[in-house]
Amino acid sequence: xxxxxxxxxxxxxxxxxxxxxxxxxxxxxxxxxxxxxxxxxxxxxxxxxxxxxxxxxxxxxxxxxxxxxxxxxxxxxxxxxxxxxxxxxxxxxxxxxxxxxxxxxxxxxxxxxxxxxxxxxxxxxxxxxxxxxxxxxxxxxxxxxxxxxxxxxxxxxxxxxxxxxxxxxxxxxxxxxxxxxxxxxxxxxxxxxxxxxxxxxxxxxxxxxxxxxxxxxxxxxxxxxxxxxxxxxxxxxxxxxxxxxxxxxxxxxxxxxxxxxxxxxxxxxxxxxxxxxxxxxxxxxxxxxxxxxxxxxxxxxxxxxxxxxxxxxxxxxxxxxxxxxxxxxxxxxxxxxxxxxxxxxxxxxxxxxxxxxxxxxxxxxxxxxxxxxxxxxxxxxxxxxxxxxxxxxxxxxxxxxxxxxxxxxxxxxxxxxxxxxxxxxxxxxxxxxxxxxxxxxxxxxxxxxxxxxxxxxxxxxxxxxxxxxxxxxxxxxxxxxxxxxxxxxxxxxxxxxxxxxxxxxxxxxxxxxxxxxxxxxxxxxxxxxxxxxxxxxxxxxxxxxxxxxxxxxxxxxxxxxxxxxxxxxxxxxxxxxxxxxxxxxxxxxxxxxxxxxxxxxxxxxxxxxxxxx
Numbered sequence: 001x002x003x004x005x006x007x008x009x010x011x012x013x014x015x016x017x018x019x020x021x022x023x024x025x026x027x028x029x030x031x032x033x034x035x036x037x038x039x040x041x042x043x044x045x046x047x048x049x050x051x052x053x054x055x056x057x058x059x060x061x062x063x064x065x066x067x068x069x070x071x072x073x074x075x076x077x078x079x080x081x082x083x084x085x086x087x088x089x090x091x092x093x094x095x096x097x098x099x100x101x102x103x104x105x106x107x108x109x110x111x112x113x114x115x116x117x118x119x120x121x122x123x124x125x126x127x128x129x130x131x132x133x134x135x136x137x138x139x140x141x142x143x144x145x146x147x148x149x150x151x152x153x154x155x156x157x158x159x160x161x162x163x164x165x166x167x168x169x170x171x172x173x174x175x176x177x178x179x180x181x182x183x184x185x186x187x188x189x190x191x192x193x194x195x196x197x198x199x200x201x202x203x204x205x206x207x208x209x210x211x212x213x214x215x216x217x218x219x220x221x222x223x224x225x226x227x228x229x230x231x232x233x234x235x236x237x238x239x240x241x242x243x244x245x246x247x248x249x250x251x252x253x254x255x256x257x258x259x260x261x262x263x264x265x266x267x268x269x270x271x272x273x274x275x276x277x278x279x280x281x282x283x284x285x286x287x288x289x290x291x292x293x294x295x296x297x298x299x300x301x302x303x304x305x306x307x308x309x310x311x312x313x314x315x316x317x318x319x320x321x322x323x324x325x326x327x328x329x330x331x332x333x334x335x336x337x338x339x340x341x342x343x344x345x346x347x348x349x350x351x352x353x354x355x356x357x358x359x360x361x362x363x364x365x366x367x368x369x370x371x372x373x374x375x376x377x378x379x380x381x382x383x384x385x386x387x388x389x390x391x392x393x394x395x396x397x398x399x400x401x402x403x404x405x406x407x408x409x410x411x412x413x414x415x416x417x418x419x420x421x422x423x424x425x426x427x428x429x430x431x432x433x434x435x436x437x438x439x440x441x442x443x444x445x446x447x448x449x450x451x452x453x454x455x456x457x458x459x460x461x462x463x464x465x466x467x468x469x470x471x472x473x474x475x476x477x478x479x480x481x482x483x484x485x486x487x488x489x490x491x492x493x494x495x496x497x498x499x500x501x502x503x504x505x506x507x508x509x510x511x512x513x514x515x516x517x518x519x520x521x522x523x524x525x526x527x528x529x530x531x532x533x534x535x536x537x538x539x540x541x542x543x544x545x546x547x548x549x550x551x552x553x554x555x556x557x558x559x560x561x562x563x564x565x566x567x568x569x570x571x572x573x574x575x576x577x578x579x580x581x582x583x584x585x586x587x588x589x590x591x592x593x594x595x596x597x598x599x600x601x602x603x604x605x606x607x608x609x610x611x612x613x
Contacts, residue, residue, distance in 0.1 A: 001031070002028045002031040002032040002035065002038070003028075005024050005025070005027040005028035005031065006024070006025065006028040006037075006038060006041070008024040009021045009022075009023075009024030009025040009028065009041060009042075009045070010041070012024060013041070013044070013045055013048075018045045018046075018048040018049045019045075019049065021041075021042075021045040022042055022045040022046055022049070025038055025041050025042035025045060026042060029042065034065060035065075036061075036062050036065035036066040036069060036072065039058045039059075039061045039062040039065065040058070040059070040062045040071055040072060040075050042058050043055045043056075043058035043059045043062060043075040043078075043079060044075060044078075046058060046079075047075075047078050047079060047082055050082070050163070052079050052082035052083045053083065055075070055078070055079040055082065056076070056079035056080065056083065058075070059072065059075035059076040059078070059079045060076065062075055062076075063076055068099060069099075070096040070097075070099040070100035070103050070106060071096075072096075073092045073093065073095045073096030073099070073106065074092075074093070074096055074103070074105050074106050074109055076092040076096075077089045077090075077092035077093040077096065077106075077109045077110070077113060078109060080092055080113075081109070081112060081113050081116060081167070082167065083167070084116075084166065084167040084168060084169075086113050086114075086116035086117035086168070087117055089109070089112075089113035089116070090110060090113040090114055090117060093106050093109045093110035093113055094110065097110065116167065116168055134162065134165045134166050134169065134172075134188065139162070139166075139188065140153070142187060142188065143184060143187070146187055148183060148187075149180075149183055149184055149187055152180050152183075152184070155180075158178075158180050158181075161175045161178065161180075161181060162184070165181075172185075245278045245279055246278070246279050246281075246282075248278050249274075249275040249276075249278035249279035249282065249285065250275070250279075252271045252272070252274045252275035252278065252285075253271070253272065253275045253284070253285055253288065255271040256268045256269075256270075256271030256272040256275065256285075256288060256289075256292075257288070259271060260288070260291070260292060260295075263295075265292050265295060265296050268288075268289075268292050269289055269292050269293075272285050272286075272288050272289035272292065273289065276289070280312065281316055283309040283312050283313045283316070283318055283322055283326065284322065286305050286306075286308055286309040286312065286326070287305070287306070287309045287322070287325055287326050287329060289305050290302045290305035290306050290309065290326070290329050290330075290333075291329060293305060293333075294329060294332060294333055294336075297336075299333040299334075299336050299337050300333075302329065302330070302333040303330050303333050303334065306326045306327065306329050306330035306333070307330065309322075309323075309326040310323055310326050310327060310330075313326065320357045320358050321357070321358045323357045323358075324354045324355070324357035324358035324360070324363065325354075327350055327351075327353050327354035327357065328350075328351065328354040328362065328363045328366065330350050331347050331348075331350035331351040331354060331363075331366060331367075331370070332347075332366060334346050334347035334350055335347040335366065335369070335370050335373070338370070338373070338374075339373075342377055344370050344371075344373055344374035344377065345374070347370045348367060348370045348371055348374065351363055351366055351367035351370060352367065355367065379416075379419065382416060382417060383417060383418065384417045384418070385417070385418045385421075387417045388414045388415075388417035388418035388421060388424070389414075389418075391410045391411070391413045391414035391417060392410070392411065392414040392421070392423070392424050392427065394410040395407045395408075395409075395410035395411040395414065395424075395427060395428075395431075396427065398410065399427065399430070399431060402434075404431045404434045404435050405435070407427075407428075407431045408428055408431045408432070408435070411424050411427055411428040411431065412428065415428070420451060421451075422447075422448040422449075422451040422452040422455050422458060423448075423455075423457070425444045425445070425447045425448035425451065425458075426444070426445065426448045426455070426457045426458055426461050428441075428444050429441040429442075429444035429445040429448065429461040429462075429465070430461060432444060433461070433464065433465055433468070438465050438468060438469055441461070441465050442462060442465045442466070442469075444461075445458055445461040445462035445465060446462060448461065448462075449462065453485070454485045454486075456482055456485065456486040456489045456491070456492065458482075459478055459479065459481060459482025459485075459492060460479075460482065460489075460491045460492060460495060462478045463475045463476075463478040463479045463482070463492070463495045463499075464495065466478060467495065467498060467499065467502075470502075472499045472502045472503050473499075473503065475495065475499050476495075476496060476499035476500065476503070478495075479492045479493075479495040479496045479499065480496060483496070532564045535564070537561070538561070538564060541555045541561055
């Protein structure tokens with residue numbers, strides 16, 4: 001839209017970004033090539049950049065499109081004056097004043113132009129001749145390239161002098177008292193200066209100095225002519241009204257926000273609605289009203305406002321964060337409605353769209369909540385204990401037939417119908433064990449115990465799986481935990497006996513080298529064992545076992561130390577292969593063996609429970 005590009009140009013011009021302003025005005029002209037105001041504004045931008053030829057072209061186009069518009073002649077006069085054509089600048093300003101005699105900008109411009117015309121010396125005086133060396137395009141390049149003059153370009157007052165001399169070569173005399181100007185003049189005339197003892201500079205003898213024209217007395221008092229300043233951007237009545245409406249809309253929004261904080265929702269809606277009527281180019285008024293409707297529980301109205309905000313935001317190319325906010329608000333309203341309609345899909349889809357516009361934690365949390373609510377709803381709708389029992393019985397039949405995959409299928413369906421039945425988890429764990437899927441079976445057994453800590457079958461399932469995984473110490477702990485709830489359970493007692501037998505094999509040296517190595521591997525993967533081996537206190541115990549047996553016996557009376565010893569003993573741990581083999585660690589390894597041997601002497605074997613009849 002041309003108006004949008006023009007507004008950007010005005011903002012850039014006001015901020016002093018003239019290059020950007022000229023570019024935006026050019027975009028606007030491409031969309032509205034017959035708009036005289038756009039050419040006028042770009043002419044001002046070009047003039048501010050010192051690009052007077054381009055400023056002149058745009059000014060001439062402005063006058064051609066609107067010959068009865070005084071502002072165009074102001075632009076034309078400024079461009080001519082910038083190019084050093086004072087007579088034509090005077091003519092342009094006079095034509096503008098003929099149309100609008102009271103225009104102060106035209107009067108000021110005319111005064112500048114006449115002053116510039118009066119300072120020019122007819123007939124090509126000496127100062128004009130010297131001043132012409134400043135007219136070439138190579139002026140700025142030479143000054144920047146020479147190390148003696150380069151720094152002058154960073155001095156605004158000197159740059160202003162150069163521009164004045166470029167516009168009016170006859171004004172050179174005014175500035176020859178400035179040593180910087182003399183330096184640049186000698187540079188442009190290819191005259192080399194030699195430093196004198198008193199600090200002054202004069203031409204080298206090899207190259208005679210040019211005769212500088214005698215400065216006129218009145219030139220000393222002459223002030224440098226100001227560079228023509230472009231006038232502010234032209235603002236039409238329509239734009240003024242638009243700004244006023246925006247300001248009024250903003251006040252209504254602030255009043256709505258205040259009412260919203262006080263939970264005066266009806267008043268807030270009135271203010272937001274008024275803001276929407278005043279300014280339809282800001283969708284925040286719509287989304288704010290939608291937020292009020294959401295608080296009031298008027299979800300349908302909230303959704304309508306959010307849809308309107310998204311649609312209008314697309315037209316205005318609004319910030320993607322604003323679009324995302326509108327979609328998130330709509331999704332929230334839909335999620336509220338879903339509690340009764342039981343349709344979370346549309347809310348989930350809306351939240352996902354919001355995240356594609358802008359990913360933020362609030363929207364992501366709302367999406368996760370909606371997906372979780374949908375899943376819980378589906379589970380509630382699918383929940384049927386009667387069908388769950390039927391599926392469990394079908395699974396039992398397949399288990400008896402040793403058709404374990406089919407049994408798993410029916411047990412899984414039973415859990416979908418009733419996810420709180422510990423017996424089904426126990427049965428499916430048994431199936432997984434038969435299929436060799438031990439990690440899956442272990443997970444089901446643990447879930448079974450979680451649902452019913454007193455259910456003995458859960459402990460026997462878990463202990464059996466750990467035993468098959470050759471984690472005998474863990475299996476022993478599981479069986480012992482089950483015995484606390486059912487002390488006379490024969491399966492649990494038998495499990496304890498099997499574990500003790502395997503653990504004592506290591507104490508009696510009945511394990512093969514391969515079995516020992518396998519146990520070592522499992523032990524070293526256990527974080528608890530790793531913590532024991534790196535415990536500073538245990539390292540001291542090991543050192544004492546080597547060097548101070550009496551102190552070691554005292555350590556062994558410590559229940560905490562003995563518990564750790566027992567843990568190492570149960571794992572039948574040998575460190576020769578797996579612990580680092582530095583001199584210190586070799587000592588550590590031998591100490592560990594001594595520690596374990598001492599423990600074995602204290603308790604040669606674990607006691608197994610007596611088998612009941």
